[in-house]
Amino acid sequence: MTKIAVAGKGGSGKTTVAGVLARLIAENGSDVLTVDADENPNLGISLGLGVERTYELVSAREAMLPDGPAIVDPMEEIVDRFAAEAGERLRIVQVKKFEEFRPG
């Protein structure tokens, strides 16, 4: 398994590069799991899911318990449970998103 991490300044095009790369690798016949680890996750848009489906993606953070050990389920299970199909041989897992306003 090869892992590819894409890093850079905000707005530099990380998500676009990651999305195009994932699609090209999947088209070449490999299974691809994309992981959107941004707290403001937009990778679904670059993969072609559109605004609505990207907005509705459930984040795998919900597999974490509020207290106690961070993750109790095996990673494969978490991926199976939270991954959404994004095309042939292509899946996406969103790690987290902040949805709640918490005045400090």
Added chain:
Amino acid sequence: MRVVFLGKGGSGKSTLAGLLCAELAGRGERVTAIDADTVPGLDQVLGMESTDDWSLAGAAVRDHGGWKLDGTPAEIVDRCSREAPGGVRFLQMGNVDSRLKEHEMRREQHVDRWSGTVAFNTVSRVYDEAGGWTIVDLQGGTLQVAGGMVGTNGIAVLVVEPFAKSVLTARRFVGMGRWPKDVRLVGVANKVSSPDDEAYVEAALAELGVPLWVAVPKDPVVVRAERERRPIVSVDGDAGAKQAIARLADLLTEAALATSKN
């Protein structure tokens, strides 16, 4: 009046915040600028050299399980800020590298990792009440807003580019739940290069119930200044981006006056 810039990473929060600081300072207003981004850049926009200092580190200290400021807010601003050209007071929360060093500092100097955030919240709250302008450049995305750094009053300026990802980010901000009732959320379109661009952002914001206050054109003068490492605030007065910011300053001033009358 606290004005907080929100938006997707790279949407232009720092650039617009810096131009607004210069515009307000040029009108003789007292302006305090706070860069809360972990990829700070507001100092360069304001014409200063960048440093890796975490200026608000240690400004709040633990006290009986709570917090107290290590000095009055005015003393903290004096001690922790630098003066940018044009008379803007500038503070920064620190870059990603300095925050990694927090852990070390915490051990050696007993500085708590939340010190900067607590100091930011306390200092900006006091400034909110004291008059003048506190312009805050937040980290890209929704994390700091979810953490309450937008404050409990003032104006939140949502910077939106004419792109789907930027619109989705805007939607997340608005959909985050109940905003404090005295925070006013307004939209600014940035990097606009056609009437279609402006219409796209305006329609997206209208759907979210957020008014579009100003459309800032994609401005080659600003792009060139950034590339040549000249302070963006030094750009020519006739540049489109600057005119749009002057309009934003007018609207903010009107809003501040309306607030103080109530």
